[in-house]
Amino acid sequence: MNSFRNARRTLLAGLAIGIGLAALIFTDGLMIGMSDSIVRIATDTFMGHGQVHAEGFTRTRDLARVVRELPGVLERLKSEPEVERISLRVQTPGMLASPATSGTVLLYGVDPGLERVFSRVDEAIVEGSFLERNDRRKILLGSKLAEALEIGLGDRVVVTAAEAESGELAQDMFRVGGIFHFNVRELDGGVGFAHIETVQRLLGLPGEVHEIAVHFKGFSGNEATDAGFWSRYSQSGNEARSWRELMPQLSAVLDMSGFSSLIVGVILFAVVSLGIVNTLFMSLHERMFEYGVLRAVGTRPGRMAMMILFEAGALSLFSILIGCCIGFVVTFLYSIRGIDYAGIEFAGVTLREMIYPVLRLEQFVLFPTCVFLFTLVAGIYPAVYAARLKPAHAMKTYE
Structure with a gap:
């Protein structure tokens, strides 16, 4: 050659x-x-691989739109072979007031036992500790939010939010029990976590949730399940969406x-x-x-x-x-x-x-x-x- x-x-x-x-x-x-x-x-930090909401909730953020037929949905999710774990949440925008100043916050009510193994909030705690099952008055705040409000561990804060059905303002007092740092602007600068039952009572939604976050087994970064999964849980006034739909920009x-x-x-x-x-x-x-x-x-x-x-x-x-x-x-x-x-x-x-x-x-x-x-x-x-x-x-x- x-x-x-x-x-x-x-x-x-x-x-x-x-x-x-x-x-x-x-x-x-x-x-x-x-x-x-x-x-x-993006998915393991807090969001999950997919979520179930009431139809229209992610678009309107109407607090009255709670997951329909919650017991039945939970029972079906637990029987799904591809579902590894779930987390139940309620959420509300509100005003967070400290002795020095005030600011806006997106407050999540989470189940301490479920959330500890579902997301990385527990791992992100830099001061204090994660929520415990009996911590009804404890709140976790992002590091940037705590800095802006000039508060630290042990300080008292007041959360003001609108009740889901009536729209009337409701208030509750919390004690800062933990500060987390994800190095994510949205989480560190504007999010708080409290016990789910406390936030449910604040919003007048006993036993209801706005969001069921789902983790799948063997998640690879692509679509973890077929379209049948999402369609099965997008019924009876609910809608199930994958991470791609929840984060279209990403x-x-x-x-x-x-x-x-x-x-x-x-x-x-x-x-x-x-x-x-x-x-x-x-x-x-x-x-x-x-x-x-x-x-x-x-x-x-x-x-x-x-x-x-x-x-x-x-x-x-x-x-x-x-x-x-x-x-x-x-x-x-x-x-x-x-x-x-x-x-x-x-x-x-x-x-x-x-x-x-x-x-x-x-x-x-x-x-x-x-x-x-x-x-x-x-x-x-x-x-x-x-x-x-x-x-x-x-x-x-x-x-």
Whole structure:
């Protein structure tokens, strides 16, 4: 094969193409790992993988819209094989007054036992402790909110909210028992947690909930269940929604990230094609006299073209071997070591953990196949050029 007569040039071309393939494998693995981490942080922090509300609640935030037929819904959820755990919540916007000042708050009433194992609120406590079953007067506040209100552990605060049915203002007093820090603006600066029964009494909703948050088994960051699950719980005046519907901005950004990876891949393959064409033409011009002789002794144009395409395929396989080896080693090492993106905000989600690139079989099947096909396509132009050579011109010009 002519391309391999100049080992240095072929090695450099193979390395260039192989490094490009390795970069594509690593980038894809990094994007998968980042997407999984972002979705996991967004869902595990507090929201859950999906939620059940009364129909129209997420749109209107009407406090009178509570989950319909609650006992039956809970019984069915507990019997679902894909459901791992649930959490019951009520919520209300309100005014939080401290001895120094006041501010707005989104107050969640949560079941201490369920919420402790469902979300990461307990892990985010930086001062004080999480709610206990008998903590009827304890409230947890975000660090930024507590700072703005100039309060700390043990301070008393008054929550003012509108009753769900009558709309009349109701007040209750709490003692700050914990301060949490998620490094998420919305949570740290405007959210509080109290015992669910206390908030239910404040709103005049004994035994009712606004939200059932759901965690699924084996959640991978994609849709955890089929459409049948959501339709089963979107009946009798309720609606069930996945995290993609609850956070459409995040879903759109992740989809765009996949599209961006596709664009990077196309650009990379275009560069690979140019490298292949350049290498093949250099080899072709170096051996032009030999090709002229081959044409002179009766070698058919199709045969000449096949020779060039065969060289392109051989160079591609050589490059793929290099690229797969480099891509596997680099991605595998970082999948163990991880990449620290802590503190960086992406699509409204603040990363708080290491990002681990993901190795998948498709990366070593799809991408190399695309490189091979692009190489053959790129080799068509040099192949056609070689097939159209005039023997006399080639032998005279390049002798």
